[in-house]
Structures are given as C-alpha cells and as structure tokens.
Amino acid sequence: MRRIRSYTFFLFILLIFSWGCKKKNRIDEEYYRYLSDPNLPPAYGGEFVTASIGDASVLLPVLATDSASFDIISLVYNTLIRYDKNLNFKGELAKKWKVSKDGMVITFYLHKNVRWHDGVPFTADDVIFTYKLITDPETPTPYASQFNVIDHIEKVDDYTIRVYYKEPFAPALNSWAGLYIVPKHLLYGKKVTDPSLKLKRHPIGTGPYKFVEWRPGDRIVLEVNRDYFDGRPYISKYVYRIIPDQATIFLELKAGGLDEAGLTPVQFVRQSNFERFRRNFNKYKYLGFGYTYLGYNLLNPLFRDRRVRQAISYAINKKEIIDGVLMGQGIIATGPYRPGTWYYNPDVKKYPYNPQMALKLLHEAGWYDHDGDGILDKNGKPFRFTIMTNQGNNQRKLTAEIIQKRLREIGIDVKIRIVEWSTFINEFIDKKKFDAVILGWGLDPDPDQYDIWASTKTGPNQFNFISYKNPEVDRILDEARHTFDIEKRKKLYYRFQEILAEDQPYTFLYIPYSLVAVHKRVRGIKPAPAGISYNFIRWYIPRPLQGKRLVE
Amino acid sequence: MAGYLLKRLAGLIPLLFGITIITFIVIHLAPGAPGQVQLQMNPKVNREVIERLRKLYGLDKPLYVQYYEWVKRIVKLDFGLSMSQDRTPVIKKIAERLPVTVLLNSIVMLLVLLLALPIGIYSAYKRNSLTDRTITVAVFIGFATPSFWLALLLMIFFGIQLGILPISGITSLNFNQLTFWGKVLDVAKHLILPVISLSVGSLAYLSRYVRASMLEVLRQDYITTARAKGAGENRVIFVHALKNALLPVITILGLSLPGLIGGSVIIESIFAIPGMGRLFFNSVYMRDYTTVMGILVIGSFLTLLGNLLADISYALVDPRIREGLGER
Numbered sequence: 100m101r102r103i104r105s106y107t108f109f110l111f112i113l114l115i116f117s118w119g120c121k122k123k124n125r126i127d128e129e130y131y132r133y134l135s136d137p138n139l140p141p142a143y144g145g146e147f148v149t150a151s152i153g154d155a156s157v158l159l160p161v162l163a164t165d166s167a168s169f170d171i172i173s174l175v176y177n178t179l180i181r182y183d184k185n186l187n188f189k190g191e192l193a194k195k196w197k198v199s200k201d202g203m204v205i206t207f208y209l210h211k212n213v214r215w216h217d218g219v220p221f222t223a224d225d226v227i228f229t230y231k232l233i234t235d236p237e238t239p240t241p242y243a244s245q246f247n248v249i250d251h252i253e254k255v256d257d258y259t260i261r262v263y264y265k266e267p268f269a270p271a272l273n274s275w276a277g278l279y280i281v282p283k284h285l286l287y288g289k290k291v292t293d294p295s296l297k298l299k300r301h302p303i304g305t306g307p308y309k310f311v312e313w314r315p316g317d318r319i320v321l322e323v324n325r326d327y328f329d330g331r332p333y334i335s336k337y338v339y340r341i342i343p344d345q346a347t348i349f350l351e352l353k354a355g356g357l358d359e360a361g362l363t364p365v366q367f368v369r370q371s372n373f374e375r376f377r378r379n380f381n382k383y384k385y386l387g388f389g390y391t392y393l394g395y396n397l398l399n400p401l402f403r404d405r406r407v408r409q410a411i412s413y414a415i416n417k418k419e420i421i422d423g424v425l426m427g428q429g430i431i432a433t434g435p436y437r438p439g440t441w442y443y444n445p446d447v448k449k450y451p452y453n454p455q456m457a458l459k460l461l462h463e464a465g466w467y468d469h470d471g472d473g474i475l476d477k478n479g480k481p482f483r484f485t486i487m488t489n490q491g492n493n494q495r496k497l498t499a500e501i502i503q504k505r506l507r508e509i510g511i512d513v514k515i516r517i518v519e520w521s522t523f524i525n526e527f528i529d530k531k532k533f534d535a536v537i538l539g540w541g542l543d544p545d546p547d548q549y550d551i552w553a554s555t556k557t558g559p560n561q562f563n564f565i566s567y568k569n570p571e572v573d574r575i576l577d578e579a580r581h582t583f584d585i586e587k588r589k590k591l592y593y594r595f596q597e598i599l600a601e602d603q604p605y606t607f608l609y610i611p612y613s614l615v616a617v618h619k620r621v622r623g624i625k626p627a628p629a630g631i632s633y634n635f636i637r638w639y640i641p642r643p644l645q646g647k648r649l650v651e
Numbered sequence: 652m653a654g655y656l657l658k659r660l661a662g663l664i665p666l667l668f669g670i671t672i673i674t675f676i677v678i679h680l681a682p683g684a685p686g687q688v689q690l691q692m693n694p695k696v697n698r699e700v701i702e703r704l705r706k707l708y709g710l711d712k713p714l715y716v717q718y719y720e721w722v723k724r725i726v727k728l729d730f731g732l733s734m735s736q737d738r739t740p741v742i743k744k745i746a747e748r749l750p751v752t753v754l755l756n757s758i759v760m761l762l763v764l765l766l767a768l769p770i771g772i773y774s775a776y777k778r779n780s781l782t783d784r785t786i787t788v789a790v791f792i793g794f795a796t797p798s799f800w801l802a803l804l805l806m807i808f809f810g811i812q813l814g815i816l817p818i819s820g821i822t823s824l825n826f827n828q829l830t831f832w833g834k835v836l837d838v839a840k841h842l843i844l845p846v847i848s849l850s851v852g853s854l855a856y857l858s859r860y861v862r863a864s865m866l867e868v869l870r871q872d873y874i875t876t877a878r879a880k881g882a883g884e885n886r887v888i889f890v891h892a893l894k895n896a897l898l899p900v901i902t903i904l905g906l907s908l909p910g911l912i913g914g915s916v917i918i919e920s921i922f923a924i925p926g927m928g929r930l931f932f933n934s935v936y937m938r939d940y941t942t943v944m945g946i947l948v949i950g951s952f953l954t955l956l957g958n959l960l961a962d963i964s965y966a967l968v969d970p971r972i973r974e975g976l977g978e979r
Contacts, residue, residue, distance in 0.1 A: 292738060
C-alpha cells in the first residue's frame with residue numbers, strides 16, 4: 100500500500116517535470132520570424148501592459164501629487180502645450196501660442212476639433228475654468244503658486260485666450276506644460292473635495308486614451324480614443340499593473356506578462372544579460388530627470404568654511420559611487436542641471452577624486468591631526484559629523500557608506516543615520532537638525548531653481564534647508580526668472596552654476612540613467628533627450644505580433 | 652452561561668475603548684501628517700496646501716476633540732472618509748481589499764489544518780521513529796524558510812521555468828471575458844503560489860502543537876484504560892485521544908480569527924495581491940489616520956471576539972469548564 104502511494108507521488112512529480120520540458124521545447128518559429136523582422140508595417144490594435152510599483156491615488160489632475168497618478172492622467176488628459184522629444188515646447192490643446200515682447204501677456208490659440216471623452220466640445224471656457232479651479236483657495240492643490248503670478252485671463256473667443264501676468268515670469272510656459280485641462284461641464288458648481296465626485300476615480304479627459312476601469316492596488320485599464328484630435332494612437336488597450344515589488348516586476352517581464360518594465364542597475368547590467376532576454380527585449384537607457392547630492396547644513400560651524408566643503412568634494416570618489424551603487428549606470432553631476440540642456444554649463448570647476456588636494460585644503464582651513472589619533476582636529480575638537488538619509492532608498496545608504504570610507508581615509512569621522520521619510524523631513528530637515536544629508540532633487544525642463552537656492556527660502560518648511568546665502572545668486576535667480584530672452588537667461592544660469600561649483604553648498608554626486616526594457620514586439624520607440632515615452636501614441640505592435648507576447 | 656456571556660461581552664467595551672485611545676494617540680504622535688509624504692521636498696509644491704489639507708481633514712482641532720468626533724462616528728459604525736486626496740470612504744477602501752485577503756487566508760488556514768492535524772497525530776503516535784524525525788526536520792525547515800525567498804523560488808520555478816502558473820496578481824487581464832467557472836479557475840491558479848508560501852511557515856507551528864498536545868493526552872490514564880479494555884488502536888487514537896487533544900487547537904483557531912483579515916505585507920507585495928496588508932502598510936506610510944484607525948478597530952474587535960469565541964467553544968467541548976461556569 101505504502102509503496103503504491105509513493106509510486107504515484109513519484110509519477111506526479113515526473114508528470115510536472117515532463118509538462119515543463121514539453122513547454123520549453125516548443126518554440127513558435129513563425130512568431131520569432133516576425134519578431135526579428137524590423138520592417139513590419141504599423142498597425143492599429145494590440146494590448147500594451149506595463150507595471151508600476153505604486154498605485155495611483157487620485158485621477159483628478161488638480162489634486163494628484165504622485166507619479167503613478169500622473170502616468171495615467173498624462174494619457175487621459177491634455178495640457179495646452181507640452182515638451183517634445185528635445186525638451187522644446189510643442190502645441191497640444193493649443194495649436195500655437197504667442198508671448199508678448201515684454202513677457203506680460205501670453206496668447207493661446209486652441210484646437211477647434213477637440214471633444215471630451217463624453218462627446219462635449221472642448222473650448223476656452225474649460226481652460227479658464229481649470230485656471231480658476233487651481234487658484235481657488237478652497238482647492239487643496241499643491242500647484243497654485245505658479246499660477247498666482249497671473250493677473251487675469253481674458254477669453255477672446257471660444258478658441259482664443261489671453262493670459263495677463265502681474266510681472267514677466269519666464270517659467271510661465273513651463274507651468275502651462277504641467278497644467279492638465281479639466282472639463283468644466285463636469286466640475287462646474289461642484290467641490291473637488293466632495294467624496295462623491297465621480298471624476299476622481301473615473302477621469303474624463305481629451306487625451307489619447309479613455310478610462311475603462313481601476314481595480315485599486317491591482318491595475319488600471321485604458322482604451323484608445325479613436326477620435327483623438329492629434330491622430331488615432333496605434334495601441335488599442337493600455338494596462339497599468341500595480342506590482343509593488345521590483346523583483347516581481349522583473350520576473351513578470353521575463354515570464355511574458357509585461358511589455359515594458361523599469362529595471363534596476365543590477366537587473367539592467369547583470370540579470371538581463373543572457374540570450375533569451377536579448378532575443379525578446381530591447382533595453383533602453385537615457386539620462387534621468389534627477390540628481391543625488393550630499394548637502395551640508397551651512398549653519399553648522401564645521402561647514403561654514405568653503406575650503407572644507409571643497410575638500411570633502413575632492414575626497415569623494417564619485418566615479419566609484421556610480422560604479423558601486425549604480426553599476427556604472429549614471430554620470431557625475433557637476434551642478435544642479437542635466438547635461439544636454441540649453442542652460443547646462445559644462446565648464447564649471449570640477450572636483451575629481453584627489454585626497455591630497457582635500458588634505459591641503461583642510462590644512463589651510465586649520466584642520467590637522469594634532470593628537471595623532473587619525474582624526475583631524477581643530478581647537479581640540481575632532482572633525483566628526485553625521486550623514487543622514489531616508490530609509491527605503493538603498494542607493495543613498497550605499498552612497499553614504501562609500502563616502503564614509505573615503506572621508507575616514509583623510510581623517511574625517513563620519514556616522515550614518517537612516518530615518519523613516521516623514522520623521523526625517525519633519526524632525527530633522529524642517530528643524531535643521533542635521534550635519535549633512537544625502538538626498539535628491541527632481542529636474543524640471545525649466546532651469547528656475549529659485550526655491551532651492553534663494554536666501555529668502557531658508558525659513559521653516561522651505562527648500563533651501565541647508566541655509567545657503569549668496570547675494571549674487573539671489574540677484575541672478577531673481578533676474579533670470581523674469582527674463583524671457585533665452586540668450587540673456589542662459590548667461591545668468593551659466594554664472595549661477597559657476598558660483599555653485601565654487602561654493603559647493605552641496606557636493607553634487609550623480610545623475611542616474613533611467614533603465615527600461617521593452618518587448619521587441621513594440622515598435623516605433625525613438626529614444627531622445629526626453630526619454631522614450633514622449634511618443635507613446637505612435638508606438639505600435641505589428642499585426643502578426645498582436646495577441647501574444649512570447650518570451651521563448 | 653448566559654450571565655457569563657453577557658459579562659464577557661460587557662467587558663469587551665472598555666477594552667475596545669482602551670485600544671482605540673492608545674492607537675489614536677500613537678498614530679497622531681508619529682511625525683508627519685496625511686498627504687505630506689507626496690508633498691514634501693517638491694519645490695513646485697506650495698506649502699499652504701498642507702495647512703489647507705489639515706483644515707479639510709479636521710486636524711487643526713485639539714486631539715481630544717478629534718478623538719471625540721471620531722468615536723461619535725465610530726459607534727454609529729461610520730468609519731469616515733480616508734485622508735487621502737480621493738477622500739474615499741474608509742469602509743469602501745476596506746471592502747475593496749477584504750475579500751481577497753479573507754479568501755487567501757481561509758484557504759491557507761484550511762490547508763494548514765488539513766495537513767497539520769494528520770502530521771501532528773502521526774508524529775505523536777509514532778514518536779521518535781524515523782518518520783517522526785523526518786517530519787520534524789521537514790516542518791522545521793519550512794518554518795525557518797523566509798516566506799519571501801520561498802515565494803521568489805516558487806515564482807521562478809512555476810512561473811518562468813515551467814511557465815504553468817501566473818507569477819503575480821489575483822486575476823488575468825482577460826478576467827472580465829471569462830465564464831464563471833473560468834473566473835474561478837483563474838483566481839485559483841493565481842492563488843496557488845501565495846497559498847503555498849503562506850502555509851509552509853504556519854504548518855510547523857500547528858503540527859508541532861497538535862503533536863505535543865496529542866502526546867500529553869496519550870500519556871493519560873484513560874488511554875491506558877482504553878487500551879486495557881481492548882479498544883482498537885484507531886478507536887483509541889481517533890475517539891478517545893483526539894477529542895481531548897484538539898481542545899488547545901480550538902483556542903489557537905479562535906485566536907487566529909483576526910489573522911483572517913490581516914494580510915501579510917511581504918507576500919502581498921511580492922505577488923502583487925491587492926489585500927489588506929498592503930492597504931494597512933500604505934495607509935500608515937501615508938499617515939491616512941482614518942483608514943489606519945478603521946483597520947485597527949476592526950482588527951482589535953475581531954481579536955477580542957476570537958478570544959471570546961475560543962473561550963465559549965472551549966466551554967462547549969470541555970465539560971469540566973462548562974460545569975465550572977454553571978456553579979458560578
């Protein structure tokens with residue numbers, strides 16, 4: 100009896116294995132012939148599946164604050180203008196626009212053949228309504244400040260509006276590129292804080308995709324808007340899966356469950372380096388829109404001397420950090436801007452790894468190892484400080500450890516402290532109770548960084564929490580945000596970067612690459628400075644490859 | 652008995668209040684406020700919105716007023732609105748997540764019971780034999796295996812190597828087009844790997860528990876008596892011994908009642924299951940006070956209820972306790 104039982108068990112195991120082997124040996128040759136054919140014509144149809152770590156929180160543009168919500172909103176709604184692949188402005192709902200000579204008035208000419216997904220025509224009233232909604236004190240939106248510099252908006256006719264500013268505001272076009280227009284006819288007279296407002300979970304926009312369903316924590320599904328004013332998008336169905344674990348996303352991609360997935364540096368460099376992956380996926384990398392830095396609390400006497408900050412910048416081997424933390428998938432940041440933009444100054448003072456130079460600067464500043472304990476000291480006090488960063492970001496933690504090792508080598512004793520995000524911001528950053536922090540800033544296409552560097556922004560809860568104060572920087576940033584002339588503006592930002600490089604209020608560390616894998620059946624992807632997804636509506640899946648996503 | 656029950660039920664109320672006060676204070680003491688996580692450290696964001704949100708959520712009032720208002724609603728079973736931008740009612744948020752979690756956990760519990768009972772009884776009966784030792788080692792290996800690691804191995808083996816089971820999610824993308832039985836099969840397929848990952852750990856726990864309790868019973872005089880009067884081994888084990896050996900297991904089952912609605916954040920994240928664990932974790936991270944409190948109140952109520960049920964069923968099956976109650 101017992102023998103029979105173990106025998107059937109053995110058979111069962113064998114069956115599972117043979118099933119698996121059978122599956123592996125059968126390769127759909129026809130499919131792979133098509134997959135390797137680069138000349139298949141574009142076709143409508145097909146389903147595109149991508150994944151995100153976080154779920155959207157709300158799908159009404161004026162309320163949304165997280166990137167997942169904007170992933171969906173950007174497909175369902177439109178802005179008046181947007182950034183093209185080279186990060187220049189391009190009309191969207193506005194077919195053209197005009198900025199007056201003095202920069203005080205912007206006129207937008209809107210497309211006439213645009214309809215909301217429910218069939219109602221889009222007009223200038225929607226734009227004016229959206230502006231009023233976002234500047235209404237009752238609306239809990241974080242984006243009002245950029246529109247508070249507007250004096251008023253005049254409706255010239257149903258398809259022309261004129262925006263009057265209180266003062267010339269150079270980032271104005273940038274702010275319009277971020278304002279998704281919402282339907283007046285569905286929101287007029289309603290409160291956006293009303294919990295029963297349907298639009299928050301069921302968006303109705305003018306965009307290339309229409310909302311189908313949202314299963315919270317699971318997925319969001321969109322379908323193509325066949326009547327999209329800018330031409331019907333090729334791909335019929337867009338599925339946004341929420342998979343909170345990066346490892347699972349990668350497994351799901353390899354199992355054929357996804358068309359696109361963001362990769363970690365390890366996944367990009369090592370774990371996707373085999374024949375089957377190369378046969379099925381294309382990998383893309385483009386410079387990310389953010390940088391990581393080591394910021395010093397300039398209220399702390401340790402860091403008041405510029406030479407000390409420069410010394411630390413010399414003592415940190417940034418290349419080593421990029422190799423160790425990002426597997427080489429990043430570049431050294433030399434300032435707060437992304438290389439390749441019109442305002443990026445490539446000729447600022449740089450700080451290559453040079454421990455001798457670092458020591459020399461520290462000696463000049465009065466730091467010597469008097470007592471021979473291996474730690475520099477001055478007036479009897481050893482050079483000791485703590486680097487803080489937030490929990491949950493392993494790259495920052497590793498960066499801190501590498502910095503710790505290098506600074507110990509020149510005689511600076513560094514401790515590392517990792518704190519949960521809200522606690523970190525509320526108790527340490529906002530109260531300025533830190534020595535140095537490792538954090539990152541996102542990078543906007545517009546160079547205005549007044550809020551981060553101006554001395555007027557050092558108050559509680561403001562973004563110049565390192566308390567950087569330089570009158571020349573204040574003057575430059577203020578002038579630059581009121582200057583529309585691109586050449587003049589460029590000159591100002593060039594100078595601004597020179598000063599920052601000299602002052603080193605941050606040690607700029609790295610800009611990571613964005614790493615993405617896309618299944619080879621998806622065509623029409625054209626990497627550009629803006630990344631890859633800027634032309635998603637022109638992506639297509641050739642007819643013979645629609646319907647299945649094999650990864651054999 | 653009825654008096655005892657009433658007394659116990661009445662005792663639940665102050666306990667529940669105590670729990671809510673403590674959790675309310677703790678969550679409000681934690682640094683941060685609803686909405687802040689996404690709004691902080693974004694230079695495009697103007698900070699007045701945080702003040703506006705505080706007002707909207709009623710967080711500008713003194714803490715005791717907030718608590719009073721919250722309790723006033725909760726006694727009417729109104730859990731309020733979530734403190735996230737979409738202002739969904741908390742009860743709706745929980746209702747969206749609860750079915751998956753309860754389904755997953757009930758299957759796991761049932762499976763663990765079905766496996767642990769025979770394993771425990773068998774090991775006790777054959778104690779110190781080779782089989783018993785093998786089983787012991789096996790269940791302890793299961794107990795020591797980190798569930799996330801096991802989950803990843805299972806995903807790689809069944810999802811990628813064999814390609815026979817889905818890796819993540821709870822339904823396929825074409826779920827809406829499936830027939831009823833197709834839907835059942837689809838969900839079942841998605842549940843296999845999470846169920847295994849979750850069961851392996853608790854299997855050791857329960858089976859060892861059954862084994863220990865069975866061993867104790869087998870040592871009792873009435874078992875010797877039963878054998879002496881000539882009862883067959885099956886009768887001794889399954890009729891005389893098992894009934895008494897199961898008493899402590901009932902307690903354990905009662906105590907695991909709240910576990911039915913509390914999801915595992917790790918397993919839910921790895922398998923991308925939209926369950927209670929993730930809802931709770933994200934709500935704490937986002938400082939969504941009302942949702943956190945809602946889940947905690949339901950959880951603590953179920954814990955207390957589970958305790959009570961365990962005690963009652965204990966009394967029902969054990970005449971010694973039942974009679975002891977009657978005398979009071």
